[in-house]
Amino acid sequence: xxxxxxxxxxxxxxxxxxxxxxxxxxxxxxxxxxxxxxxxxxxxxxxxxxxxxxxxxxxxxxxxxxxxxxxxxxxxxxxxxxxxxxxxxxxxxxxxxxxxxxxxxxxxxxxxxxxxxxxxxxxxxxxxxxxxxxxxxxxxxxxxxxxxxxxxxxxxxxxxxxxxxxxxxxxxxxxxxxxxxxxxxxxxxxxxxxxxxxxxxxxxxxxxxxxxxxxxxxxxxxxxxxxxxxxxxxxxxxxxxx
Ligand SMILES: Nc1ncnc2c1ncn2[C@@H]1O[C@H](COP(=O)(O)OP(=O)(O)OP(=O)(O)O)[C@@H](O)[C@H]1O
Ligand SMILES: [Mg+2]
Numbered sequence: 001x002x003x004x005x006x007x008x009x010x011x012x013x014x015x016x017x018x019x020x021x022x023x024x025x026x027x028x029x030x031x032x033x034x035x036x037x038x039x040x041x042x043x044x045x046x047x048x049x050x051x052x053x054x055x056x057x058x059x060x061x062x063x064x065x066x067x068x069x070x071x072x073x074x075x076x077x078x079x080x081x082x083x084x085x086x087x088x089x090x091x092x093x094x095x096x097x098x099x100x101x102x103x104x105x106x107x108x109x110x111x112x113x114x115x116x117x118x119x120x121x122x123x124x125x126x127x128x129x130x131x132x133x134x135x136x137x138x139x140x141x142x143x144x145x146x147x148x149x150x151x152x153x154x155x156x157x158x159x160x161x162x163x164x165x166x167x168x169x170x171x172x173x174x175x176x177x178x179x180x181x182x183x184x185x186x187x188x189x190x191x192x193x194x195x196x197x198x199x200x201x202x203x204x205x206x207x208x209x210x211x212x213x214x215x216x217x218x219x220x221x222x223x224x225x226x227x228x229x230x231x232x233x234x235x236x237x238x239x240x241x242x
Contacts, residue, residue: 001109001110002033002035002109002110002111002112002113002114002115003113003114003115003135003136004105004109004115004117004133004134004135004136005114005115005116005117005134005136005137005138005226006117006119006130006131006133006134006136006137006138007019007020007023007116007117007118007119007137007138007140008119008127008130008131008137008138008139008140008154008158009119009121009139009140009141009147009150009151009154010121010122010123010127010147010150010151010153010154011121011141011146011147011150011151012121012122013121014140014141014142014147014171014172015140015142015169015171015172015201016118016119016121016140017040017045017046017049017118018049018171018201019138019140019169019171019199019201019219019222020036020046020116020117020118021036021046021049021050021118021212022212022213022216022219022222023116023138023219023222023223023226024036024050024083024114024116025050025080025083025212025214025219026216026219026220026222026223027113027114027223027226027227028077028080028081028082028083029080029214029223030223030227031082032082032113032114032227033082033084033111033112033113033114034082034083034084034112034113034114034115034116035074035083035084035085035086035108035111035112035114035115035116036050036083036084036085036086036116036118037060037085037086037105037115037116037117037118037133038060038085038086038087038088038118039060039088039101039117039118039119039120039126039129039130039133040088040118040119040120040126040130041061041088041089041094041096041120041126042088042089042090042091043120044087044088044089044090046085046087046088046118047075047085047087049211049212050077050083050085050211050212051077051079051211051212052075052077052085052087055075056073056075056085056087057072057073058072058073058087059073059086059087059088059089059090060073060086060087060088060089060101060104061088061089061096063086063104064096064100064101064103064104070086070104070105070107070108071107071108071111073086073087074086074108075087084112086105086108088118095125096129097129098128098129098132098133099132101129101133102132102133105117105133114226115134117130117133117134118130119131123153123154123157127154127157131157131158131161132161134161134163135163135164136163136164136165136166136167137158137161137163137165137166137167138166138167138168138169138198138199138226139151139154139155139158139166139167139168139169139193139195140169140170140171141168141169141170141171141189141193142170142171142172142173143170143172143173143177143178143183143184143185143186143189144172144183148184148189148192148193151168151193152192152193155193155194155195166195166196167195167196167197167198167199167225167226168186168189168190168193168195168196168197168198168199169198169199169200169201169222170186170189170190170197170199170200170201171201171203172201172202172203173186173200173201173202173203174202174203175202186200198222198225198226199218199219199221199222199225200218201216201218201219201222202218204216
């Protein structure tokens, strides 16, 4: 049965979709069977980041509403044979119950080792829908005060889901600034948020992320940490410290 991991942040634009898709590619390159489940209804863009734009015939809401079977809504990646994407609804947000989406995801879970769930920004319905489909969470933040504040809020909310594991990914890190003390170091952020640090992603040139960054060392290390192959030192997922 797949590990279902929601990639969330609270604040928008901090890199949830980037982390979700790049982690998926690195896991697939390790031979894992991975589904990227885009639950950011309306603003969906995981298919674009994965380079699968316009390939989906059906989306997750079609599966929820019975217009197709869940597996018919999966698109296989032409480059990574064990990587699939479940697209989100392209029309604006409308009410779709968390339970119904969870049933759809559960029906395809036996086919995968990992299901990475891309969560919308904010802490409203869409956040709860995505979180209620998962049993683990990756919280993405950046070393900026506004993102951290939202991450703290979300970390608190995630506690009510009683996830087996929650891990922190710090994105857009500039080591030169962290060294100079201009921004919080990822380790300090993790300590402040009382979460295990599972990934540190440097800020890259914009063109690096036009698509997935296959050769990224940071995402490869994140995949190793998630797969439990990184050893204790890299801070495997754990529980939030009290
Ligand atoms: N480490 C990075 N270095 C440089 N650019 C990045 C990095 N991470 C993300 N980006 C860029 O930042 C923008 C926002 O990233 P992304 O779409 O992944 O954020 P998001 O949290 O999913 O946003 P939303 O809340 O809108 O869903 C994108 O243009 C992406 O390419
Ligand atoms: Mg996104």
